[in-house]
Amino acid sequence: MEFEYIKTIEVSRLTDGEGVYHKLESGRELAFFLIDEILYAIDNKCPHMGMPLHEGSLVDKHVLMCRYHQWKFDLKTGISTFAPNIYIKKYETRVEDGFIFVKMPVMS
Numbered sequence: 001m002e003f004e005y006i007k008t009i010e011v012s013r014l015t016d017g018e019g020v021y022h023k024l025e026s027g028r029e030l031a032f033f034l035i036d037e038i039l040y041a042i043d044n045k046c047p048h049m050g051m052p053l054h055e056g057s058l059v060d061k062h063v064l065m066c067r068y069h070q071w072k073f074d075l076k077t078g079i080s081t082f083a084p085n086i087y088i089k090k091y092e093t094r095v096e097d098g099f100i101f102v103k104m105p106v107m108s
C-alpha cells in the first residue's frame, strides 16, 4: 500500500491538552491533540457511536475520554482502557514549516 503525507493545519493552533478538529478534502475527519509536546492525530469518530472525539477530555494525561458515554482511549496506543480489541485509528505525523502533515494511504 502506498502512503502520502497530507498537509493539514498549522501546529500553532494546538494548545496543550485541547482537541482540535480538522476535515481533510477526502472527507475524513481528524482530531489532533498536543500533550507534553507530543502530537497525536486520530480519527475523530468514536468507535462506540461515532461521536466527535475532539470534544473529549484528557484524564490520566494521555487517556482521552469521549464526552458522550465516557469510553476511554490511551492516545499512545489508541487502545481503549477496557477492551484491547476496541481502539481508535492513529496516524503518523510530521511537522514541516509549521504545518502538520498526516500519513494517509494513497486513494486510487
Ligand code: FES
Pocket: 046, 047, 048, 049, 050, 051, 066, 067, 068, 069, 070, 071
Ligand atoms: S460515542 Fe464515544 S463513548 Fe459513546
